[in-house]
Amino acid sequence: MARYVATMKSSFSAPAAFSYLADVANFADWDPSITRVSRITSGEPRVGAAYDIDVRTGPRTTTMRYETTEFTPPRRFVIRAQTPLLLSVDEVLVEPDGTGSVVTYDAQLTLKGAARVLDPLLTLVFRRAGDRAAAGLRRELRAETVAA
Numbered sequence: 127m128a129r130y131v132a133t134m135k136s137s138f139s140a141p142a143a144f145s146y147l148a149d150v151a152n153f154a155d156w157d158p159s160i161t162r163v164s165r166i167t168s169g170e171p172r173v174g175a176a177y178d179i180d181v182r183t184g185p186r187t188t189t190m191r192y193e194t195t196e197f198t199p200p201r202r203f204v205i206r207a208q209t210p211l212l213l214s215v216d217e218v219l220v221e222p223d224g225t226g227s228v229v230t231y232d233a234q235l236t237l238k239g240a241a242r243v244l245d246p247l248l249t250l251v252f253r254r255a256g257d258r259a260a261a262g263l264r265r266e267l268r269a270e271t272v273a274a
Contacts, residue, residue, distance in 0.1 A: 175194040203217075
């Protein structure tokens with residue numbers, strides 16, 4: 127399993143940070159590996175909301191269908207996608223911090239079956255992609271990294 131966790135302190139209030147992040151369509155604004163997000167369901171973010179996310183890995187782009195599986199505003203939500211080779215689970219936690227917030231983004235990729243032998247390579251690639259995404263998220267949330 128490859129995992130990337132980024133925690134940052136934002137000048138956005140907790141409700142504002144949560145609202146921005148819960149709208150998964152905004153992911154393309156801050157994650158350079160995401161080329162497009164299409165809403166599949168209408169309405170506000172909620173459990174069951176679905177999105178097709180085009181993810182670029184090297185020269186290849188793959189569309190993954192993500193669904194919101196947990197949604198507890200203004201604090202936490204989880205989105206999940208599954209393919210025959212991969213399970214992706216992203217959890218966002220937002221906590222108030224004075225007039226701002228602390229945002230933790232926790233992403234996990236789990237290879238399935240025989241593909242698991244590629245886990246060490248996936249971990250390296252995911253770390254690089256995670257660093258770029260975290261930098262974009264810090265920019266969008268006007269945030270700074272919180273030391274682990």
